[in-house]
Amino acid sequence: MSLLTDPLVQRMMLVAVMVGATAPIVGTYLVHRRMALLGDGIGHVALAGVAAGWLAGSWAGLADQDALAIPGAIVFAITGAVVIERMRARGIAAADVIMAVMFYGGIASGVLLISAAGGSNANLMGYLFGSISTVSWSDVWVTVALSIAILVIGLGLKPALFAVTHDQEFAYSTGLPVGALNMVVAVLSAVTITASMRVVGVLLVSGLMILPVAISQMLTHSFTRTMTFSMIIGVILCITGVGITLFYNLQPGALIVVLGVLLYVVVASGASMRKRRRHRREMAVAA
């Protein structure tokens, strides 16, 4: 019982629920558009933003080196997302090539900036793999604010965002503002990544966006229900992962993603067994 009244545990659980519920929202749109790896590309760029924030902080002589890290990540991630979307929309390069450039550009410039800013390894690991156990109340409020923005926009615009990610050509013909809606998806991805960075880190953030969607996809035929189920699965994964680390000294971000992969394997084998059984039954009826 005392665990639940511990302010750190409360902060961790609050962040876990928020991130678990919001990451799969954007994940559903990205999977639907077959851009599941966009989160990785933007995540790497966000890392460069963290490093740029450190550098700016040390130039400004701030006592807290991390003060500008999250703002830096938000600015870089949104800029990166907007650039990817514009290049994709104008057909300058294929989406996967643009994402690859972002990957390498983000991580390489991130490492360069970090070496210039003199950030510590422990700090860097926190952003790479998440550091939910050091989360402060101000971190919590930033995550809550970003999560509310994602919930309001991601769920409020769901019909239009579905239309645009499902069939862009048809969406153009109906007069929907296709360019603006595509930009909303890109910016929402960037915001989601910055919000989830504290929990799973930039290297694994995409896993939290995509895995719950991949799992719920096997459970339903409807887009809306896929999104709802994936939000529930995201929350369960995050709470379970963080909960286990209260008792065992494990890395929470990695644990959440591994739990997701395990659940995926279980559901996938269940689905394939069901399919085989139905097939056998149909064959028996036919015979």
Next chain:
Amino acid sequence: MVAANRTAADTPFAVEARGVRVRLGGHEILHAVDLEAQPGEPVAVMGGNGSGKSTLVRALVGALPLTGGSVKIFGAERSRATAKRIGYVPQRMGAGSGVAATALEVVTSGLLGAGQLRPPRDAKAKALASLEDLAVGDLAKRDVSTLSGGQQQRVLIARALVRDPDLLILDEPMAGVDVPSQEALASALRRRRDAGGTIVIVLHELGALAPLIDHAVVLDQGCVTHVGEPPHALGVHALPGHDHDHAHTDVPEPPASPFAWEVRK
């Protein structure tokens, strides 16, 4: 030519494309193409593979930017406002669909548009009615990616018709479609025409729609080569029992026997 006996005082064309040019990947696909459709008139856009017919309709609905020329819809420059009057049926289900979506969800998305980012309250009833109109109401809860080609096509047409459009634009709706779906489609189009709707339809051959269409624009390599009566597909003319008696000015003589037609095919 349809336009010959018109005056400026007439009601505007449902579609009036003038000198439309479209470039894709550095190549000009359409070279100054004109297309007119009178309100209430079904027009077929015909031509071989790569003639630019799909590009033309995609440009008409605004899915591709024009590099030259203009498109007017019911007399107004094409804009997000005129899009409200258009129902578009693309050739295939969208490239998206990494996540499953039900036929009902797909058809409901047809109710959105400029200034309408969320479906209206009665969206579900409208979408169901539209699916029923195409005799696929029982598929409403099925994942569209598991449907047959013909069933998918009917869902796409239901999505366009749920908008109650004045102008219906279809891109090869008959390609790879089973016979029951072709019939459902032909009767849906007939009802649309009888209700005064304008139809612009890309077709490889007239097939089951032959009785519906008496005006065609034929494209070849991005240029209009024929406007007027549709050049009936060789196959139709070669078949026994064929009873059309219109002029065949632009069409080569049909081969002598059905057997010859089979060989040519």
